[in-house]
Amino acid sequence: MKRYAYYPGCSAEAVSASYHVSTLETGAKLGLELAELDDWNCCGATPYTNIDELLADGLCARNLAIAERTGLDVVAPCNACFKNLHHANAELRADPALAEHINFALEADGLHYGGKVNVHHLMHVFVKDVGLDAIAKQVKQPLKGLKVAPYYGCQLVRPDRDDGFDPEAPHFFEDLLKAIGAEAVDYPYRTRCCGASLMVGNRRAALAMVRDLLRGAVQAKADVIATACPLCQLNVECYQQDVNREFGTQYKIPVLYFTQLMGLALGIEPKRLGIGTEVVSPQPVLDCIARRPQPAAAGAAAKTAKVGKP
Amino acid sequence: MTAATQSFADEISNLMYATGTRGLNSCIQCATCSATCPAVDHMDHTPRRLIAMVNAGLKDEVLASNTFWTCASCYACSERCPKEIRPSELMYALKRYSIWKGRVPRRLVGPGFSRLFVRQILRTGKSYEPGYAPAFVFAGGLIGALREARFGMRLFAKGRLALVPKKVKRVENFRRMLSRIMPLEGIA
Numbered sequence: 001m002k003r004y005a006y007y008p009g010c011s012a013e014a015v016s017a018s019y020h021v022s023t024l025e026t027g028a029k030l031g032l033e034l035a036e037l038d039d040w041n042c043c044g045a046t047p048y049t050n051i052d053e054l055l056a057d058g059l060c061a062r063n064l065a066i067a068e069r070t071g072l073d074v075v076a077p078c079n080a081c082f083k084n085l086h087h088a089n090a091e092l093r094a095d096p097a098l099a100e101h102i103n104f105a106l107e108a109d110g111l112h113y114g115g116k117v118n119v120h121h122l123m124h125v126f127v128k129d130v131g132l133d134a135i136a137k138q139v140k141q142p143l144k145g146l147k148v149a150p151y152y153g154c155q156l157v158r159p160d161r162d163d164g165f166d167p168e169a170p171h172f173f174e175d176l177l178k179a180i181g182a183e184a185v186d187y188p189y190r191t192r193c194c195g196a197s198l199m200v201g202n203r204r205a206a207l208a209m210v211r212d213l214l215r216g217a218v219q220a221k222a223d224v225i226a227t228a229c230p231l232c233q234l235n236v237e238c239y240q241q242d243v244n245r246e247f248g249t250q251y252k253i254p255v256l257y258f259t260q261l262m263g264l265a266l267g268i269e270p271k272r273l274g275i276g277t278e279v280v281s282p283q284p285v286l287d288c289i290a291r292r293p294q295p296a297a298a299g300a301a302a303k304t305a306k307v308g309k310p
Numbered sequence: 311m312t313a314a315t316q317s318f319a320d321e322i323s324n325l326m327y328a329t330g331t332r333g334l335n336s337c338i339q340c341a342t343c344s345a346t347c348p349a350v351d352h353m354d355h356t357p358r359r360l361i362a363m364v365n366a367g368l369k370d371e372v373l374a375s376n377t378f379w380t381c382a383s384c385y386a387c388s389e390r391c392p393k394e395i396r397p398s399e400l401m402y403a404l405k406r407y408s409i410w411k412g413r414v415p416r417r418l419v420g421p422g423f424s425r426l427f428v429r430q431i432l433r434t435g436k437s438y439e440p441g442y443a444p445a446f447v448f449a450g451g452l453i454g455a456l457r458e459a460r461f462g463m464r465l466f467a468k469g470r471l472a473l474v475p476k477k478v479k480r481v482e483n484f485r486r487m488l489s490r491i492m493p494l495e496g497i498a
Contacts, residue, residue: 047427154384193384201420
């Protein structure tokens with residue numbers, strides 16, 4: 001059992017609750033113990049850095065300090081939370097004067113951060129710590145024939161990380177999708193930004209960015225777009241109607257979290273994965289899976305093929 | 311160097327001191343940033359051009375630009391810049407500078423949204439989407455407000471919007487902590 005301090009992030013409490021529950025369900029199936037960080041606070045997203053960088057570092061440091069008490073590494077499912085926590089961690093470790101100033105502030109909440117915590121994105125934990133072979137072995141319903149457009153988003157593969165993944169041509173998302181039996185389609189812009197909070201600040205710019213992504217995924221004949229970030233999911237899924245109205249397009253492609261696809265492959269009930277809370281119906285994905293007869297196994301899953309299944 | 315003799319380019323460079331940039335003056339104007347930027351079509355000056363403008367001391371023109379408020383902070387330019395200038399950090403620096411100096415063009419939505427967001431977190435410690443509605447109203451007027459209300463209803467119907475904001479448990483400590491980092495009077 002691998003244990004982590006789990007940082008859900010604000011979106012998990014409402015807009016991306018389905019990411020939250022599917023993370024916990026798939027994590028439990030794969031032997032991850034995700035202990036929610038006690039009394040965590042917002043990571044600051046981008047607006048905090050827009051206003052003041054020290055405030056942004058202070059917000060992240062409080063979460064890191066709480067995690068340090070548990071002795072566990074932090075795992076964040078959101079690209080922006082991951083980037084912010086990781087970035088603040090690197091700054092606090094590199095700059096003792098900054099750490100001293102922030103620790104003076106943390107005292108007000110009885111906390112101290114000594115720089116001992118590592119920060120991971122949830123997908124990295126699945127790919128590196130759980131491992132693709134171990135995941136493939138647990139697959140009960142390989143997503144055979146399902147064409148998935150892996151959407152990394154931007155901040156999952158951006159500078160100053162120490163995870164060893166190639167930021168220009170990453171393939172860990174594709175690898176993960178293959179491990180659960182799905183087909184990962186190649187399309188442009190898989191690591192390009194979804195527009196993020198420009199949806200408020202410059203709506204037309206953000207809608208155009210979403211349109212480009214949708215076009216790429218649809219032209220590659222994807223059945224579904226898989227995301228690893230609540231803001232990507234919100235922009236790419238929930239704003240499809242707005243994109244269509246703005247540009248006269250007719251996109252209607254489901255957008256699910258990678259944990260939901262993993263959960264389906266692991267044989268977890270769709271409802272327990274939060275499926276059913278989408279604006280664009282994911283029914284085509286469920287149909288695609290339902291059409292498949294239960295195959296004996298795919299790849300490494302053979303060794304643990306389930307008995308007694310129809 | 312004293313503040314009185316500091317050029318605009320120096321001021322901005324100093325704001326970027328802790329960001330790991332190799333310095334705006336090492337820009338070779340290759341435009342990798344502009345070619346990489348997903349929002350460049352919506353900027354009045356490309357990132358490459360903006361760097362040149364800062365270096366040339368065109369303060370008024372830079373501060374009137376929408377470029378840095380059109381940055382979505384995706385860091386693609388910082389990933390690729392061959393001179394390690396980190397243009398995304400320049401965009402952050404200019405956002406902060408323009409707010410501090412009160413030089414934000416009134417038509418822009420980004421600064422108001424950032425302030426709303428920061429105030430929300432200062433109050434409760436957590437983000438709460440419906441709290442940002444005023445920014446949408448400012449951005450889109452009545453039609454925009456109605457459109458966003460409809461959008462909100464769609465999410466609400468799916469159980470994806472909370473009725474009340476969540477709070478951290480030790481919210482008083484949390485606020486005292488942040489006030490030790492900087493005075494909050496001007497913000498909250």
